[in-house]
Amino acid sequence: MILMFQDNAYLLERTMKNYNELKSELTTSGFTFIIKKNGLKITVTLENLDIFSRIIMKHINNNFNYVDIQFTSLTALITNDKLFLIRTKEENDNAKKELIARGLSEKEAGWKTSFDQK
Amino acid sequence: MKTSRRIFLGITIMIILISGCCNFVTPKIPIDDETTNLASDINDAAIEINGMDNAAPQEYDKIFNDSITDKKLFDSLNYTEQMQNSGNIYSFPRNREISANWCDSDDGYSIYEKGGAGNYNDECINQNELSELVCMDDFNTWLSYEHYCGEGCYNGACNSPTLTAVASQCKPVIAGQNNISNENRINIVFVGFNYETKDDFTLRVKKSLSWDSDETRGIFAIEPFHSNKDKFNLWYVDKLFDINLGQIARSDSYGALLSDDQRQMLLYYDNEISSACGFNNRITMGLLNDYGISYANVPNHEIEKYTGALSNGIILYPDDKTADKISDCQDDYTCSWYRNFYLNDGSPVAVTHEFGHAFGGLNDEYDLQLLTVNTSNKYTNCIRDNSINNIQQCLKNAPWKDILGMGCGDPKKIDCTPDNPNYELEVSCYEGCDYQSAGVFRPTLSSLMSTSTNRTWFDDKTNNRIYGPVNERIICCRMLYYTGEAGGTCIDYNENGLDLLGFCSKYKEANGLK
Numbered sequence: 001m002i003l004m005f006q007d008n009a010y011l012l013e014r015t016m017k018n019y020n021e022l023k024s025e026l027t028t029s030g031f032t033f034i035i036k037k038n039g040l041k042i043t044v045t046l047e048n049l050d051i052f053s054r055i056i057m058k059h060i061n062n063n064f065n066y067v068d069i070q071f072t073s074l075t076a077l078i079t080n081d082k083l084f085l086i087r088t089k090e091e092n093d094n095a096k097k098e099l100i101a102r103g104l105s106e107k108e109a110g111w112k113t114s115f116d117q118k
Numbered sequence: 119m120k121t122s123r124r125i126f127l128g129i130t131i132m133i134i135l136i137s138g139c140c141n142f143v144t145p146k147i148p149i150d151d152e153t154t155n156l157a158s159d160i161n162d163a164a165i166e167i168n169g170m171d172n173a174a175p176q177e178y179d180k181i182f183n184d185s186i187t188d189k190k191l192f193d194s195l196n197y198t199e200q201m202q203n204s205g206n207i208y209s210f211p212r213n214r215e216i217s218a219n220w221c222d223s224d225d226g227y228s229i230y231e232k233g234g235a236g237n238y239n240d241e242c243i244n245q246n247e248l249s250e251l252v253c254m255d256d257f258n259t260w261l262s263y264e265h266y267c268g269e270g271c272y273n274g275a276c277n278s279p280t281l282t283a284v285a286s287q288c289k290p291v292i293a294g295q296n297n298i299s300n301e302n303r304i305n306i307v308f309v310g311f312n313y314e315t316k317d318d319f320t321l322r323v324k325k326s327l328s329w330d331s332d333e334t335r336g337i338f339a340i341e342p343f344h345s346n347k348d349k350f351n352l353w354y355v356d357k358l359f360d361i362n363l364g365q366i367a368r369s370d371s372y373g374a375l376l377s378d379d380q381r382q383m384l385l386y387y388d389n390e391i392s393s394a395c396g397f398n399n400r401i402t403m404g405l406l407n408d409y410g411i412s413y414a415n416v417p418n419h420e421i422e423k424y425t426g427a428l429s430n431g432i433i434l435y436p437d438d439k440t441a442d443k444i445s446d447c448q449d450d451y452t453c454s455w456y457r458n459f460y461l462n463d464g465s466p467v468a469v470t471h472e473f474g475h476a477f478g479g480l481n482d483e484y485d486l487q488l489l490t491v492n493t494s495n496k497y498t499n500c501i502r503d504n505s506i507n508n509i510q511q512c513l514k515n516a517p518w519k520d521i522l523g524m525g526c527g528d529p530k531k532i533d534c535t536p537d538n539p540n541y542e543l544e545v546s547c548y549e550g551c552d553y554q555s556a557g558v559f560r561p562t563l564s565s566l567m568s569t570s571t572n573r574t575w576f577d578d579k580t581n582n583r584i585y586g587p588v589n590e591r592i593i594c595c596r597m598l599y600y601t602g603e604a605g606g607t608c609i610d611y612n613e614n615g616l617d618l619l620g621f622c623s624k625y626k627e628a629n630g631l632k
Contacts (some may be wrong), residue, residue, distance in 0.1 A: 032550060057182070081185055082185045083187065084187045095187075
């Protein structure tokens, strides 16, 4: 059987508050992750996006940082107060605009999207 | 010739008695003291995070729900129920193993024979739907599956398949290549389902094989098959078959999700039809004109008994017209991935992946949480052993400990870094395999039997050893087991102090191969 994605989210340590607590919460909720130099690589499925988002929202350390998760034709973007679900360029532009208004640099607002990988 | 595609109302699984079954409930996270008293406004989506001390979990649920930019979409993403209704998608064919028990007289999940559970019998719900009772493996509970019978339902059983082929329809794929006087050769037989023309089907057979050209990443473009072509005969059944599968469930995570019923039906047809080619040592690859997830049996005694052949698989491989329809679809979230996959000729790679199961007995190496099956992995590419509880113990005790470091850089040591393109194929130890994230170890970061974000291996044309060394060596053992010979790149595992025969002997014994 072929699955379409794995390790589709990357959590940067510097964007999280209480990194150890975050790891512990993820583990408690059944997530496993690979610890990398600057953060964690983790597999998120649509079935556990809900629980993953709830955990991450609590730990993002300011309102312009985010975690992006790539699905086949959907990008989920979690900030500390919002879960953006992005399928189109327009939705992506809106999310980008909002995060830049919050203080994110243009360069950092360059997350991958499902539609630009076609 | 096929004139139309018919979609029937779907196969659903009704769980009549549930006892410890199908636990797909999303866990609820307790809200900690920091996360309370949120205020929200869905219109501008501003949520105050500060001062959230005493909110009840329900309030947090509301706030979380309000924070989602597209709630309707988010709700539609939860395929838990759909997965549940599709049965345990990872259980086939292991669910055959629950057959020998007192509460079902028709050998467990057997739609072509009437049986029963307890005081109840399998029965036809209507002309095409069967209520099939299957015992759970605790022997005390049973499930009722509603199965769509493609050929109709009669007296508590589906009518037997009528899709048959005759020996004269068994044709060589490549003229002059087969050698039937060599009884040791493995016969690969292709069967086509729901294609409109024979040309559509045979073109895909050729792409799946990559016999003369490595342009597609079919079976013989990849080692160790590439350098062992002389051990195979290649056939196809020269007749097109239409098959009614009922509705195929689709989800964004998994694409088309064939249910246990659908897979059983396809694999049954696969075997029945390919038997026209007459060889017992055959592996059947069924190509289905649709898009979605492909499957294969992993050979063991149960399956050999069941299929009458060595093994078989079903690969969803759309013709151009079906692929065009994928481009047109609007609301199906699987579209873009599959569009990309097929545009890049991904299907032949899927055939090669499934052939890794069917021929090599390899497990999937996916590292996933929340999806658990308990398989019995012995001396293969996913290792679960009481003596292996962490990476260090894996490095010390894994069946591949003698080839640590192969696949990248110095083959005698683990020395590669992520900047090397073959880094993910270097033999080491990683926790997570066979859909489980803990307690099971795999040999490489990724391979053709898995994927990662960095390397999917499906669109990589720079390397033809993408099974990875551990899987290659296991395939070589299967080659030895089936044909008595293994040459080409298999020799790599018999040089520089390595002993292929010795390894294969242990592999054979551990897996109970006769």
